[in-house]
Amino acid sequence: MKFTNLIAVAGLAVLASCSSNSKKETATATDTALAADIKQHIAVLANDSLLGRKPFTVGEEKTIAYIAAQFKKLGLEPGNKGSYYQDVPMVEIKSTAADMQLTGKTAMTIKPGVDFVASTRREVPAINLKNSPLVFAGYGIVAPEYKWNDYAGLDVKGKTVVVLVNDPGFQAPEKFFKGDTMTYYGRWTYKYEEAARQGAAGVLIVHQTEPASYGWQVIQNSFSGSKLYLQQADKHMNRCQVEGWISEDVAKKLLAGAGITEDMRAYARKKNFKAVPLNSEVSLALTTKLKYAMSHNVVATLKGTTTPNEYVLYSAHWDHFGINKPVGNDSIYNGAVDNASGVAAILAIAKKFVAAKEKPKRSIVFLSVTAEEQGLLGSEYYGTHPIYPLNKTVADLNLDALSDFGETTDFSITGKGQNDLDDYVLELTKPMGWTVVGDTKPSSGSYYRSDHFNFAKVGVPAIDLHNGATAVGHDEAWGKAKLKEYNEKRYHQPSDSYTSDMNTMGMAQTADLMFKMGVKLSNETTFPSWKAGSEFKAIRDKAMRK
Known part of the structure; x- marks a missing residue:
């Protein structure tokens, strides 16, 4: 809680x-x-x-x-x-991330536990995400009842989506979804689930303190080290190769490389919003240790x-x-x-x-x-x-x-x-x-x-x-x-x-x-x-x- x-x-x-x-x-x-x-x-x-x-x-x-x-x-x-x-x-998966390499318009090396956290649910010895095109997919939501689809017309196979935490209603000047009452579409768990349903190779959630309702240190502590999952017959191969978070500073640099310099939340709320290629690629190597137990x-x-x-x-x-x-x-x-x-x-x-x-x-x-x-x-x-x-x-x-x-x-x-x-x-x-x-x-x-x-x-x-x-x-x-x-x-x-x-x-x-x-x-x-x-x-x- x-x-x-x-x-x-x-x-x-x-x-x-x-x-x-x-x-x-x-x-x-x-x-x-x-x-x-x-x-x-x-x-x-x-x-x-x-x-x-x-x-x-x-x-x-x-x-x-x-x-x-x-x-x-x-x-x-x-x-x-x-x-x-x-x-x-359950299965315990300890993912160890190397430095994340960003190439293309926004080129930089960012550090695990400092600028990003990342893990995998896939029960494999290693993950090697290489030169995966980055796409800003807004809030990463498909919600027919709200007539909302951030993935409309978007093929994300092999790509890594960058998405915002919470949903469009948060501090919006007009009514979206349930206003400031977060729907399940705003939860980080949903963001991961939807990215996997869309077939993305990776998903990175942009951390912002207010819409997340907790600071970056919570991400650093809660999303690092070993993680547990209920065992699945397909060994979680239905999930993205990489699930993670990036700091707001890193996200701003990525979006600026695609010409997005205004408030990213307001930009993603626009009625004509369409996912934006970020003109950059991400490469990330993860090694894992697996433990099966009750x-x-x-x-x-x-x-x-x-x-x-x-x-x-x-x-x-x-x-x-x-x-x-x-x-x-x-x-x-x-x-x-x-x-x-x-x-x-x-x-x-x-x-x-x-x-x-x-x-x-x-x-x-x-x-x-x-x-x-x-x-x-x-x-x-x-x-x-x-x-x-x-x-x-x-x-x-x-x-x-x-x-x-x-x-x-x-x-x-x-x-x-x-x-x-x-x-x-x-x-x-x-x-x-x-x-x-x-x-x-x-x-x-x-x-x-x-x-x-x-x-x-x-x-x-x-x-x-x-x-x-x-x-x-x-x-x-x-x-x-x-x-x-x-x-x-x-x-x-x-x-x-x-x-x-x-x-x-x-x-x-x-x-x-x-x-x-x-x-x-x-x-x-x-x-x-x-x-x-x-x-x-x-x-x-x-x-x-x-």
Whole structure:
């Protein structure tokens, strides 16, 4: 999960004018035992001994063993035919790039990890992209419903396309697509997929901080080193030879060589836009190391008392980046917030369900998935290989990257307005006087950036809930500054580490709301639905007719 959608949270500062006594009462409304449990689990999951929790490493073995042991200690049943594990077959590909050579109108040598990052999904020993003509393909989108086709009349076989991140709606002076709300067409994953469908030899996404919603250092950290993919029968030969990113400075030089000196986003939004040859070629050699192995989702179940064949599912990803590029003196990416916090929360929620006097009527499933940071792979695998029937899965309640600066009086629902689960949050928060907002930075595409998306794709109503920015005892500006600091200085960096002064009270707030939602959902006989206009409604409606 990515914090950028929370940075601009503008929840009403309900307590700003209240007395200090009122603030104290609100602060102590949170379950302090829940906060303590969460903190204790984060201390273990974000410890250096787990080596950054990267799949396929000793860190994975220690992480999943800890989670399974906690499930067993609570008395939860193994969730997968007597096992706490679901095997997820993946391939690890470590791509090592040489310098990229640009020839022709724009001739220069650019450095991997500095000016570009590049890798391949193809399961081959080496890639040698040689003298591939570069073409600027705008946003790299084919969207019939928006009457948009950047590849119209373009043959890209053997060529490398240069495309922009996000979609035409971002900060556009007139309405394109969904305006500042990013569609899936704006995601980098889509750019790679579409370039492959078009038959391109390579695809390079232009990094720009605002439309990407993260800085170049995130690209350098997140897209370097080994990468994991779900195994495919064709060994990913259907993908481009090279997938990568280039810096904005490099892109500007390339486009200038083709006479494009104006704002590249505005240029690509023109109604008469056609892909532009950049009068340059790219050559890039990649060598790869391949490793085939099983990673694992961890799953446990609390059996329902009256309708055990209907399921309320909690999800959180356990993985992070392992040992990677050093920053200062630290090279272990512990991911305390992202996402030891989410796993800690579902373990604490599980404890509350077990301790409750009244047991749930429907079954509760606790699912900790692998390889979210590699492209939501563990949840994707579960979505295509469900342990429990999807049309009997009531909802997915996802917990990812919970704020570590204490309680707030506002909350943010990623993709608010998509399904009925929003109404459950509103019902629980209204008596407290808490504000609930949607994506206040919808251009970041947060709805497509955590595991709830893979449940939505298969029709299961899913929600991703977070604390906002109006922290108890502080003004909204303070909370925004905390979120900004995390996004710029800790997100996907070694500094996302556990400290003893970490404030988990806000995490407990969110976890408690999710627990209460689960209790309500587990004792109902109805199923929440997608709201009219959601792209996931038809999938669910069809599944529920079976």
